[in-house]
Structures are given as structure tokens and as C-alpha cells.
Amino acid sequence: xxxxxxxxxxxxxxxxxxxxxxxxxxxxxxxxxxxxxxxxxxxxxxxxxxxxxxxxxxxxxxxxxxxxxxxxxxxxxxxxxxxxxxxxxxxxxxxxxxxxxxxxxxxxxxxxxxxxxxxxxxxxxxxxxxxxxxxxxxxxxxxxxxxxxxxxxxxxxxxxxxxxxxxxxxxxxxxxxxxxxxxxxxxxxxxxxxxxxxxxxxxxxxxxxxxxxxxxxxxxxxxxxxxxxxxxxxxxxxxxxxxxxxxxxxxxxxxxxxxxxxxxxxxxxxxxxxxxxxxxxxxxxxxxxxxxxxxxxxxxxxxxxxxxxxxxxxxxxxxxxxxxxxxxxxxxxxxxxxxxxxxxxxxxxxxxxxxxxxxxxxxxxxxxxxxxxxxxxxxxxxxxxxxxxxxxxxxxxxxxxxxxxxxxxxxxxxxxxxxxxxxxxxxxxxxxxxxxxxxxxxxxxxxxxxxxxxxxxxxxxxxxxxxxxxxxxxxxxxxxxxxxxxxxxxx
Numbered sequence: 001x002x003x004x005x006x007x008x009x010x011x012x013x014x015x016x017x018x019x020x021x022x023x024x025x026x027x028x029x030x031x032x033x034x035x036x037x038x039x040x041x042x043x044x045x046x047x048x049x050x051x052x053x054x055x056x057x058x059x060x061x062x063x064x065x066x067x068x069x070x071x072x073x074x075x076x077x078x079x080x081x082x083x084x085x086x087x088x089x090x091x092x093x094x095x096x097x098x099x100x101x102x103x104x105x106x107x108x109x110x111x112x113x114x115x116x117x118x119x120x121x122x123x124x125x126x127x128x129x130x131x132x133x134x135x136x137x138x139x140x141x142x143x144x145x146x147x148x149x150x151x152x153x154x155x156x157x158x159x160x161x162x163x164x165x166x167x168x169x170x171x172x173x174x175x176x177x178x179x180x181x182x183x184x185x186x187x188x189x190x191x192x193x194x195x196x197x198x199x200x201x202x203x204x205x206x207x208x209x210x211x212x213x214x215x216x217x218x219x220x221x222x223x224x225x226x227x228x229x230x231x232x233x234x235x236x237x238x239x240x241x242x243x244x245x246x247x248x249x250x251x252x253x254x255x256x257x258x259x260x261x262x263x264x265x266x267x268x269x270x271x272x273x274x275x276x277x278x279x280x281x282x283x284x285x286x287x288x289x290x291x292x293x294x295x296x297x298x299x300x301x302x303x304x305x306x307x308x309x310x311x312x313x314x315x316x317x318x319x320x321x322x323x324x325x326x327x328x329x330x331x332x333x334x335x336x337x338x339x340x341x342x343x344x345x346x347x348x349x350x351x352x353x354x355x356x357x358x359x360x361x362x363x364x365x366x367x368x369x370x371x372x373x374x375x376x377x378x379x380x381x382x383x384x385x386x387x388x389x390x391x392x393x394x395x396x397x398x399x400x401x402x403x404x405x406x407x408x409x410x411x412x413x414x415x416x417x418x419x420x421x422x423x424x425x426x427x428x429x430x431x432x433x434x435x436x437x438x439x440x441x442x443x444x445x446x447x448x449x450x451x452x453x454x455x456x457x458x459x460x461x462x463x464x465x466x467x468x469x470x471x472x473x474x475x476x477x478x479x480x481x482x483x484x485x486x487x488x489x490x491x
Contacts, residue, residue, distance in 0.1 A: 038265075040168020042327065045259055047175060049328040057328070058251030060181055061258035062124040062242050066117075067137045069239040071144050072231030074109045074137070076101065077224020079144040080360060085220055086152030093211040095149055095204035097220055100212065102145055110137050123246045124254075129182050136189035139166070142196035149203055162199050166192045226366035233372035237404055240379055241397045248393045256335040257398075259328060260342035263316055264349050295420040302354055302422065303429055303480040309350035310433045314440040315465065316343045322458045334394070341398040348409030355412040359419065371411040379404035428479050439468060 049057045072079060078098045086094045114133045117125045125133065143166040150159035171188050178184045201207060238261070245253045316323060320339045324331040352371065359367050379400045386396030416422050443464055447457045476482055 037164055037167050040164070040172060041262060044168065044172050044175065045262065046327050046329070047172065049255070049259075049330065052179075052181075054255040054328065054330055055251045056181060058246075058253075058255030058258070059124055060185075062246055062251070062254050063133070063136070063185065065242050065258055065261070066124075066239045067133070068140055069235040070113065070231070071137075071140050073228055073235065074106050074113065074141050075145060075224070076105055076109075076221060077227040077231065078102070078106075078220065079148045080227055081220040081223040082145065082148040083152035084223060084360070085216070086149070087154060091216075092204065092208070093213055093216055094152070094220060095200075096207055096209065096211050097213075097217050098145060098149070099200060099204065099207055100209070101217075101221070102141065106141050107138065110134060110141065113137070122243065124243075124251070129185075132182050132186045132189070135193060136185045139189040139192035139196065142193050142200070143167070146196040146200045146203075149200055153203065155203070158199075158203065162196065166196065170195075227360070227369060229369035230366060230372045233369065233376035236376040236379060237372065237401075237408070240376075240383075241401045244383060244397050245394065253334065253338065253394060255328075256324075256338040257342060259324075260339040263323070263339070263343055264346050295422055298358055298416065298420055299422045299424065300480050300483045302351070302416070302424055304484050305350045305354045306347060306424070306429065307432050307436060309347040311436040311440060313343055313346045314437045316346070318440065318444045319458060319461075322454055326458075338394070338398060341402060345402045345405040348405045351409040352405070352412040355416040359412070359415055367415050371408055371415065374411060375404040375408035378407050432479075432481075440465065443468075 045057060045061070048060060078101055082094055082098045085091075111134060114130060114137065117133075118127050118130065143163065147159050147163055150156070150162070170191050171184075174184050174188045174191070178187065242254050242258055242261075245257060317340050320336045320343075321331055324335050324339060328335075356368055359371075382400035382403060383396055386400070387393065413424060417424070443461050447461050450457070452460075473481065473485070
């Protein structure tokens with residue numbers, strides 16, 4: 001009787017994890033998961049900062065950001081190639097191929113990576129923790145490839161559940177139990193690695209080496225290799241500045257920058273639902289010879305991303321001191337400067353993130369490699385020039401980050417317009433950006449004139465912004481916002 005109930009329970013769980021939902025449902029599930037994941041990451045960073053201090057947080061974020069940023073290279077692009085090909089006809093052999101490539105390519109590359117980091121004696125990485133870095137890095141790669149598998153089958157419930165567990169829930173639980181940073185990294189890595197391998201094999205319905213096809217293997221490897229320059233460039237864009245600061249300034253600045261970068265990556269709440277759900281579906285439509293109204297759909301969501309990200313930038317810029325104080329428990333003039341300069345990249349980071357998957361889906365050529373490659377060159381060039389001319393290292397690093405992401409955003413807009421004939425900018429969009437920014441500024445300025453505490457001002461204005469946003473969203477009947485609502489409410 002008990003065994004029967006267990007089997008029924010397992011069957012029910014698997015049905016949910018493997019469930020194939022409508023586009024709208026997938027979008028909502030991924031959006032909700034994104035909110036929860038971001039909330040979990042904020043809790044984790046705040047927990048570490050308040051219990052162990054900013055230096056400890058800076059070291060943790062440096063390790064995590066560095067290894068996460070390079071995962072696409074370690075996987076030789078499988079995390080993009082797997083959903084691209086799997087979504088076209090759901091052939092199980094692509095999952096088998098990806099797992100074997102993880103074993104014979106990713107694991108050796110991970111060892112080589114860690115050895116190289118330790119060989120170059122990069123500040124923040126220590127030889128006595130060699131195996132900790134190996135396990136933690138492999139767990140990140142396993143999480144990415146597992147997410148890619150569920151995403152390729154369009155099982156976004158399963159994909160998001162395992163992402164939430166690996167990114168937020170397990171790390172929070174571990175860091176509330178252990179005190180030592182490297183003990184925490186080891187247990188997080190071990191738990192996530194075991195769970196992701198199990199989840200991958202479960203969804204792939206085992207492994208069958210005999211189903212591996214040399215032709216398909218070449219296709220998925222070739223597709224991924226074309227995107228290696230893009231992954232390498234993104235590594236420079238995301239991890240370059242923290243690594244530079246760790247070598248030249250201090251871990252406190254690294255903590256402030258990576259925490260600010262986490263705010264910039266809030267755009268993933270918008271980027272992930274659209275990108276993760278769209279890539280396999282656009283690939284599927286291309287394979288079937290139909291594109292429907294993909295271009296119009298993209299145009300609407302890109303406009304929404306631009307408006308929301310600009311408003312978010314204004315909000316974070318104005319409230320930078322209070323955000324740092326509430327979140328990390330510590331605030332300094334340096335921290336405020338870092339947050340304000342970093343957050344200015346949010347609209348461009350959002351735009352390039354939203355267009356990444358559609359650009360990947362429409363062509364097997366590595367156009368994103370060109371986009372992020374040029375942006376990375378800009379970042380490195382600015383840092384080199386600034387260091388040569390003796391400019392302040394922190395300011396140089398922050399401006400290099402901002403300008404490089406402006407380049408990535410503008411190039412992404414160019415290619416999305418070229419491929420999808422998407423016209424982003426018009427009077428209505430500029431009007432909405434200006435009005436939204438003015439609303440944020442005016443409300444904040446008016447409340448700053450009142451004799452109330454900073455905490456009350458922050459909470460009150462935040463609630464007002466939400467209420468105003470809900471009212472606008474509910475009652476606007478024309479323009480891109482009305483079209484966005486029609487897409488979201490459609491079955």
C-alpha cells in the first residue's frame with residue numbers, strides 16, 4: 001500500500017516536472033520563478049553580509065561570479081545548443097550526447113580552468129581549496145545543462161524548480177548552517193551537483209550510449225563552438241571588473257560592485273522568461289516553416305523591457321543609500337557611487353539580454369559573439385587606457401562596465417531590427433520613458449521635503465510607485481502596453 005502511494009506520488013511529481021504548458025503559462029511560471037530566485041539571491045547576499053561582513057561577501061561573490069560567468073565555455077555551448085536542437089523534434093539522443101560531452105569535455109575543462117586560475121595566483125582563489133572550486137564549478141555547469149534539457153523539452157515548470165533549488169534554496173540553507181565560506185561552497189556544490197545529475201537522467205529517461213549519433217554530435221558541438229567567443233566576452237563583461245577590483249582595490253569594493261550587479265541582473269526577471277521560453281519556440285516555428293507574429297511579439301516585449309528597466313534605473317539611482325543600508329547593513333560613499341554608476345547599465349543590459357535568444361534562434365551564425373566580443377574589447381581598452389594614464393582605478397572600472405554594456409545594447413538593437421524588422425523607438429516610447437522617470441523623481445522629491453524618517457519615506461514611496469504602476473497597467477487602453485496586456489491575457 002505504501003509502495004503504491006510512493007509510486008503514485010512519484011508519477012504525479014514527474015507529470016508536473018515534465019508538463020508542457022502554453023506559451024503564456026510558461027512565461028508566467030518563469031516570471032514567478034525569476035522573482036523568487038532574485039528574492040532568494042538578495043536574502044542570501046544580505047545574510048552573508050550581515051553575519052560575516054562585506055569582505056566575506058566580496059570573496060564569495062567573486063568566486064561565484066567568476067565561475068558562473070565562464071560556465072558557457074566549460075559546456076562548449078551545450079546550454080544553448082541543447083534546447084535549440086531538442087525543441088525541434090524532441091529527439092532523446094541530444095540529451096544523451098550532451099551528458100556524454102559534460103563528462104568527457106566539461107569536467108577536464110573545469111580542472112584546467114581551476115589549475116589556470118591558481119597558476120596565475122589570482123586574488124580570491126587559493127590552492128588549498130582546489131577541490132572546492134572543482135565541485136562548486138561542476139555544480140553550476142550541471143545546473144545549466146539540466147535547465148537546458150527541461151527547457152528544450154519546453155518543460156518550464158521542471159526547469160524553474162531545479163533552478164530555484166540550485167540558485168537560492170540550497171545556498172540559503174547551507175549558509176545558515178555552516179560558518180566557513182569554503183565549507184559552504186563545498187556542500188552547496190555537492191548537493192547541487194548530485195541533484196542536477198539525478199534530475200537530468202530522470203528527465204532524459206536514462207542514458208543510452210547507442211543512440212548517440214555522430215552527425216548530431218557534430219551539429220550540437222559546432223553550434224556551441226560558434227558561441228564560445230560570446231561566452232568568453234560575457235565572462236569578461238561580468239567577471240572582468242570584479243577580478244580587476246580584487247587585484248587592485250579590495251574585497252569591499254568587490255562586494256559593493258557585485259551586489260550592484262545583482263540589481264542590474266534584476267532585468268533577468270524580464271529577460272529569462274522571454275529568452276528561456278522564446279528560443280525553443282522560435283526554433284520550433286522556424287523548423288516548421290512558420291513564424292506567425294514573432295516580430296510583432298518581440299517588438300512589444302522589447303519596448304516593455306526598455307520602459308521598465310529605465311524606471312528601475314531611476315528608482316535604484318535615487319534610493320541607492322537606503323537600498324544598500326537595508327540590504328547589506330552597511331553603506332559608504334564608495335558603495336553609493338558604485339551602485340549609481342553600475343545601475344546606469346541596466347537598460348542596455350536588459351536590451352541585450354532580451355535580444356540574445358531571438359538572435360540565437362534566427363540564425364546558426366554566432367552574431368552574439370560579435371556583439372559581446374566588441375563590448376568586451378571596449379571594456380578592456382578603457383581599463384587599459386585608464387590604468388596607463390593614471391586615472392582612479394575604481395572609477396575607470398565602473399565606466400568601462402557602463403560603456404561596454406551601452407555598446408552591447410546598441411549592437412543588439414541593430415541586429416534585432418535587421419533580423420525581425422523590429423522598430424523599437426518612436427515618440428510614444430520616448431514619451432513613456434520620460435514620464436515614468438519623472439514620476440519616480442517627483443514622488444521621491446516631494447517626500448524628501450517632508451519631516452519623516454528615511455525608512456518611512458522609502459517604504460511609502462515604493463508602495464506609491466507600485467500602486468501607480470498597477471493603475472496605469474490596468475487602465476491604459478492603447479499603445480504597446482495595451483498590446484502587451486493582450487498578449488499576456490491571450491490563452
